[in-house]
Amino acid sequence: MGSMPITRAQATSASRGTIEPMEDELVAWLRQHLPAHRDQSVPIGDDAAVLHWGTGPGCVVMVDVVMDGVDFELAEVAASRVGHKALAVNLSDLAAMAARPRAAVVALVLPRHGGAELARELYAGMIPLAERYDVALAGGDINSWDGRLVVSVTAIGQETARGPLRRSGARPGDWIVVTGSLGGSRLAKHLDFEPRVNEALLLHERYALHAGIDISDGLTLDLARLCEASGCGSVIDLASVPIDPAAGQWARQLADGSTALDHALSDGEDFELVLTLPADEAARLVADQPLEIPVTRIGEIVAERGLWQRDATGIVTPLVPRGFQHELDKP
Ligand SMILES: [Mg+2]
Known part of the structure; x- marks a missing residue:
């Protein structure tokens, strides 16, 4: 498989249909082989x-890499927006754990030509976001090469008194809710999104959340991962999925027969949260609407493994998870 010039937010079922899930396979291999x-x-x-080194709150840590040509096209966007995105994707993962962000370290691999100016612009986008969430930009590393820009951010957070929110806690009967609206992120949101840090902290504190994940690779793909980790399945009520207006706009722009709903289900980089919680708690949450953005019930967790869709008439059929996966050549 060759590498396609397609960004994560742009990935659709049509363009990714033949891609092997190598990223998930490799993570599974690591899970088995790392002591x-x-x-x-x-x-x-x-x-x-x-991680825990004492009796204090656990340290929540993750790393993410964004690359020119994969996650953004530097020729088309200001570097400051890339800087914002590089940190924001990390904060989104901390939000998925309902952890409080504390610090980040930043590794830059700069193109040799114009790299210094580029670095300053990246930080111009990163610093306001770090300040907004009280994140210490505590260090990093700078390299240069003849390739395109690569930015890697390691974010460090702290678990709250409720502990970390995991992917593995979903239980049959849970409702599945999502924050905000989905699809069409390619049109702008994938660069300028606000990580749902405060939303996650508030919801984790007030409601008995069971499981959570952020939508980085597509609703159905990320929900499938949550279900896999929890050893259960899920049914999505297609009519309930909150479709972003950008999803329809993007479908019209592509004119490839895809619908707004297709994009809401499979576009990467929405960076909204998918959460599961007991039905009574979820009903209270949906009635309360405690956030500035909507929280919508999109379905429920079921005991039978797999991903299912329920149409407006109540008929349930299998739903193939779709979204963005990094390509790796088969050996
Ligand atoms: Mg994530």
């Missing part, structure tokens, strides 16, 4: 790891 460590309470494969 367990006594300090680690949440092993790899969740949105972040959780």
Whole structure:
């Protein structure tokens, strides 16, 4: 498989249909082969790891890489927006764990030509976001090469008194809710999104959340991962999925037969939260609407494994998870 010039937010079922799920396979291999460590309470494969060195709150840590040509096109966007995104994707993963962000370290691999100016612009986008969430930009590393820009951010957070929110806690009967609206992120949101940090902290404090994940690769793909980790399945009520107006706009722009709903289900980089919680708690949450953005019930967790869709007439059929996966050549 060759590498396609397609960004994560742009990925659609049509363009990714033949892609092997190598990223998930590799994570599964790592989970088997990396030795367990006594300090680690949440092993790899969740949105972040959780470490304990004493009696204080656990340290929640994760790393993410964004690359010119994969996650953004530097020729088309200001570097400051890339800087914002590089930190924001990390804060989104901390939000998925309902952890409080504390610090980040930043590794830059700069193109040799114009790299210094580029670095300043990246930080111009990163610093306001760090200040907004009281995150210490505590250090990093700078390299240069003949390739395109690569930015890697390691974010460090702290679990709250409720502990980390994991992917593995979903139970049959839970309602599935999402924050905000989904799809069409390619049109702007994938660069300028606000990580749902405060939303996650508030919801984790007020409601008995069971499981959570952020939508980085597509609703159905990320929900499938949550279900896999929890050993259960889910039914999505298609009519309930909150579709962002951008999803319809993006479908019209592509004119490839895809619908707004297709994009809401499978576009990457929405960076909204998918949460599960007991039905009574979820009903209270949906009635309360405690956030500035909507929280919508989109379905429920079921015992039978797999991903299912329920149409407006109540008919349930299998739903193939779709979204963005990094390509790796088969050996
Ligand atoms: Mg994530």
